[in-house]
Amino acid sequence: xxxxxxxxxxxxxxxxxxxxxxxxxxxxxxxxxxxxxxxxxxxxxxxxxxxxxxxxxxxxxxxxxxxxxxxxxxxxxxxxxxxxxxxxxxxxxxxxxxxxxxxxxxxxxxxxxxxxxxxxxxxxxxxxxxxxxxxxxxxxxxxxxxxxxxxxxxxxxxxxxxxxxxxxxxxxxxxxxxxxxxxxxxxxxxxxxxxxxxxxxxxxxxxxxxxxxxxxxxxxxxxxxxxxxxxxxxxxxxxxxxxxxxxxxxxxxxxxxxxxxxxxxxxxxxxxxxxxxxxxxxxxxxxxxxxxxxxxxxxxxxxxxxxxxxxxxxxxxxxxxxxxxxxxxxxxxxxxxxxxxxxxxxxx
Amino acid sequence: xxxxxxxxxxxxxxxxxxxxxxxxxxxxxxxxxxxxxxxxxxxxxxxxxxxxxxxxxxxxxxxxxxxxxxxxxxxxxxxxxxxxxxxxxxxxxxxxxxxxxxxxxxxxxxxxxxxxxxxxxxxxxxxxxxxxxxxxxxxxxxxxxxxxxxxxxxxxxxxxxxxxxxxxxxxxxxxxxxxxxxxxxxxxxxxxxxxxxxxxxxxxxxxxxxxxxxxxxxxxxxxxxxxxxxxxxxxxxxxxxxxxxxxxxxxxxxxxxxxxxxxxxxxxxxxxxxxxxxxxxxxxxxxxxxxxxxxxxxxxxxxxxxxxxxxxxxxxxxxxxxxxxxxxxxxxxxxxxxxxxxxxxxxx
DNA sequence: GGGACGACTGGGAGCGCTCCCAGTCACCGA
DNA sequence: TCGGTGACTGGGAGCGCTCCCAGTCGTCCC
Numbered sequence: 025x026x027x028x029x030x031x032x033x034x035x036x037x038x039x040x041x042x043x044x045x046x047x048x049x050x051x052x053x054x055x056x057x058x059x060x061x062x063x064x065x066x067x068x069x070x071x072x073x074x075x076x077x078x079x080x081x082x083x084x085x086x087x088x089x090x091x092x093x094x095x096x097x098x099x100x101x102x103x104x105x106x107x108x109x110x111x112x113x114x115x116x117x118x119x120x121x122x123x124x125x126x127x128x129x130x131x132x133x134x135x136x137x138x139x140x141x142x143x144x145x146x147x148x149x150x151x152x153x154x155x156x157x158x159x160x161x162x163x164x165x166x167x168x169x170x171x172x173x174x175x176x177x178x179x180x181x182x183x184x185x186x187x188x189x190x191x192x193x194x195x196x197x198x199x200x201x202x203x204x205x206x207x208x209x210x211x212x213x214x215x216x217x218x219x220x221x222x223x224x225x226x227x228x229x230x231x232x233x234x235x236x237x238x239x240x241x242x243x244x245x246x247x248x249x250x251x252x253x254x255x256x257x258x259x260x261x262x263x264x265x266x267x268x269x270x271x272x273x274x275x276x277x278x279x280x281x282x283x284x285x286x287x288x289x290x291x292x293x294x295x296x297x298x299x300x301x302x303x304x305x306x307x308x309x310x311x312x313x314x315x316x317x318x319x320x321x322x323x324x325x326x327x328x329x330x331x332x333x334x335x336x337x338x339x340x341x342x343x344x345x346x347x348x349x350x351x352x353x354x355x356x357x358x359x360x361x362x363x364x365x366x367x368x369x370x371x372x
Numbered sequence: 373x374x375x376x377x378x379x380x381x382x383x384x385x386x387x388x389x390x391x392x393x394x395x396x397x398x399x400x401x402x403x404x405x406x407x408x409x410x411x412x413x414x415x416x417x418x419x420x421x422x423x424x425x426x427x428x429x430x431x432x433x434x435x436x437x438x439x440x441x442x443x444x445x446x447x448x449x450x451x452x453x454x455x456x457x458x459x460x461x462x463x464x465x466x467x468x469x470x471x472x473x474x475x476x477x478x479x480x481x482x483x484x485x486x487x488x489x490x491x492x493x494x495x496x497x498x499x500x501x502x503x504x505x506x507x508x509x510x511x512x513x514x515x516x517x518x519x520x521x522x523x524x525x526x527x528x529x530x531x532x533x534x535x536x537x538x539x540x541x542x543x544x545x546x547x548x549x550x551x552x553x554x555x556x557x558x559x560x561x562x563x564x565x566x567x568x569x570x571x572x573x574x575x576x577x578x579x580x581x582x583x584x585x586x587x588x589x590x591x592x593x594x595x596x597x598x599x600x601x602x603x604x605x606x607x608x609x610x611x612x613x614x615x616x617x618x619x620x621x622x623x624x625x626x627x628x629x630x631x632x633x634x635x636x637x638x639x640x641x642x643x644x645x646x647x648x649x650x651x652x653x654x655x656x657x658x659x660x661x662x663x664x665x666x667x668x669x670x671x672x673x674x675x676x677x678x679x680x681x682x683x684x685x686x687x688x689x690x691x692x693x694x695x696x697x698x699x700x701x702x703x704x705x706x707x708x709x710x711x712x713x714x715x716x717x718x719x720x
Numbered sequence: 721g722g723g724a725c726g727a728c729t730g731g732g733a734g735c736g737c738t739c740c741c742a743g744t745c746a747c748c749g750a
Numbered sequence: 751t752c753g754g755t756g757a758c759t760g761g762g763a764g765c766g767c768t769c770c771c772a773g774t775c776g777t778c779c780c
C-alpha cells in the first residue's frame with residue numbers, strides 16, 4: 025500500500041501575517057463567523073463577536089484585500105482619473121485641493137485612491153484595459169474639456185464614474201458635481217454693480233470648458249437684468265492662465281479706457297489682470313475693481329488681495345466621492361450643483 | 373445509492389471577463405503555458421506563444437490582479453505617501469510636479485500609484501495597518517520634516533521606501549533622492565558675487581527641513597570661500613511661504629538698507645520678497661538682485677521673472693521610482709544626489 | 721406535543737491566478 | 751543501444767477570503 029504523498033508545499037517564508045483561519049482558531053469559532061464579524065457582524069452572537077475582536081487585536085490581523093477582491097469581484101479602490109493635458113491640470117491650484125479632498129473623503133471609507141493620467145492617446149490606450157478589467161470599482165473623472173473620450177470608455181467598461189464639472193457635449197445621463205458657475209458669476213457682477221460700478225468688463229474662461237461658458241453667461245445675464253446694454257468690446261476670453269489674464273486686461277484697457285470694473289473668470293487670470301492694470305498707473309480698486317473666481321491661494325497672495333467667488337472644493341470632492349460610492353452600490357447617476365460664496369477682500 | 377449533489381454554485385452573472393482558463397482553451401494549451409507567456413514567455417515554444425497571444429487579443433483578456441496578488445504575495449502597486457501637514461504640501465507647487473513625475477514613471481511599468489496622506493496622528497494610525505499588511509509593495513515617502521515618524525513605521529513593516537529629500541535626524545541607512553541643495557545654493561550666490569553684488573542677504577528655508585539647512589550652509593560656504601565676513605544681520609529664516617518671504621525681506625531691508633542682493637531659498641518666498649522690495653521703491657534688479665530656488669511656475673510669473681535654481685523634478689521622480697523598484701526587487705538602500713541648474717531670468 | 725421559525729454556526733466550494741513537480745519528447749554522446 | 755540532458759507542457763495544489771447550505775439550538779404558538 026503506497027502512502028499518498030500529498031505535496032505539502034507551503035512556501036517557506038519568514039512569519040506570514042495571520043489569516044482569517046488563525047483568527048478563527050484563536051477565537052474558537054469558524055472562519056465563517058470571523059468573516060461575518062469582519063463585514064459588520066450581523067447574525068453573530070455577542071460572545072463570538074467579542075472573542076473574534078479580541079483575537080484580531082491580539083494577532084494584529086488585517087484582512088487580505090487581494091483575497092477578498094478575488095471572491096467579491098470588487099477592487100476595493102477608486103481611481104482619480106485626469107483626462108486632460110498634463111500641464112493644464114497640474115498647474116491648476118484647484119487640482120491639488122480637489123485631490124486632497126477626494127483622498128480624505130475616501131480615507132474615511134478606507135478606500136485607496138489610485139491616480140491615473142490620461143492626457144494623451146497613448147496613455148488612454150494603456151489605461152483602457154486596466155479600467156475595463158475593473159481594477160478599480162469606480163472613477164472620479166477630472167476633465168475640463170468638451171467631450172472627453174474617457175466618458176465613452178468608462179460607459180463601455182460599465183464602470184461607475186462621476187465627473188468634476190459638467191461634461192460638455194455628452195449625450196445621455198452623466199453623473200457630475202459642479203459649483204454653480206452661472207449663479208456665482210451673477211453674484212459677483214451684481215456685487216460690482218451694487219458697489220456703484222458702471223462699465224464692467226469680463227475676462228472669460230475658455231469657451232470649451234463648462235466653467236468658461238457658464239460664467240460668461242452669468243455675466244451677461246445680470247447685466248441684462250439690470251438693463252445694461254451689452255457691449256462686446258468689454259468681453260475678452262482667456263484660458264485660465266496668468267498670462268492670458270494679463271494680455272486680456274491689456275486689450276480691454278486699450279479698447280475701453282474708462283472701464284471701472286472687471287470680472288475675471290479665474291484668480292490666476294485676475295492676478296495677471298492686476299499686473300496689467302498696475303502698469304497703466306490705474307489703482308485697484310479705486311480706478312478699477314477686480315473680481316476673481318475660485319478663491320485659490322493666489323487670491324489672498326495677490327496685491328491687493330482679490331475679492332472672489334469661492335468654489336466649495338471641500339464639498340465638491342466630498343459629494344463626488346459620496347455619489348461615486350452610491351453608484352458603486354447600485355444607484356443611478358445624478359447631478360449636484362453646489363453654491364459658491366462671495367469672498368470680499370480688497371480688490372473690489 | 374444517493375447521487376452526490378455537487379453544489380455547483382457558479383455565481384450567475386452577466387458575462388464574466390475571460391480568465392486564463394478561457395485563454396488556454398482557446399489557444400489549445402494549458403493554463404500553465406498561458407501563465408508562462410504572461411510573465412515573459414520563457415520556456416515556451418514559439419508556436420504556443422503565438423497561439424496564446426492570439427487568444428489573448430481575441431478574447432480581450434486582462435490578467436486579474438487580485439488573483440495574481442493572492443498567490444505572489446505582491447500588491448502590484450506603490451504608495452505616494454504624504455507625511456506632512458496637508459496644507460504645506462498641497463500648496464507647494466513642487467508637489468504636483470513630483471506627483472506627476474512619479475505617476476508617469478510608474479505608468480511605464482504598469483504599476484498603479486496610490487495616494488495616501490499621513491499628516492495627522494489619526495491618519496497615521498489609520499494607514500499603519502494598510503502598510504504593514506503590505507497592501508502596497510513600496511512607498512515613495514514625501515516629507516520635508518525632521519524625523520518623520522513614518523520612517524520608523526515603514527522600517528518595522530519591512531516595506532521598501534525611498535524618501536524625497538534627505539530625511540533629517542534618521543539613524544541608519546535610508547534611501548533618498550535629492551537635489552544638490554548645497555551646491556545649488558553655492559552656484560546662485562557665486563553668480564550674484566560674480567555679477568558684482570557685495571552685500572548679499574539670504575532668506576533661508578525652515579531649519580528643520582533638509583533643503584532649508586543645506587541651502588543656508590551653501591550660502592555661508594561661498595561667502596567664506598570668497599573672503600566675505602559673515603554677517604548674521606543678513607540672514608532671515610522663513611517657512612517657504614509667500615508671506616514669510618515678504619516679511620523676511622521687510623526685516624532685512626529695515627536692518628541693512630544698503631544690501632544689494634538676496635538669495636531666497638524658494639521661489640514662492642522670493643515672490644514675496646519682490647513685493648516687499650517694490651514697496652520700498654527699490655528696483656529689481658537695479659538696486660537689489662533676487663535669486664530664487666526651485667524654478668516653480670511662480671518663477672516665470674513673477675515680476676520681474678525670477679532668476680532661480682532649477683530643481684530637476686523629472687529626474688528626481690524618475691530616480692525615486694527606479695530606486696524603489698530596485699529595492700522591491702531586493703536591492704539595498706541607496707542615496708542619489710542630482711545636480712541643480714541655474715536659470716537666468718531678469719531678477720538677477 | 722409538535723411544527724414553525726429565527727438566531728446563530730460550521731465548513732465545503734470556489735474566486736483566478738502562480739508555482740512546482742512529474743512527465744514527454746527529441747537529441748546527443750558514449 | 752542506452753542513459754543523460756534540455757526544452758517544453760499539463761495539471762494538482764493552494765494563496766486567503768466570502769458565500770451559501772445544512773445544521774443545531776431555543777422559543778413560541780397552535
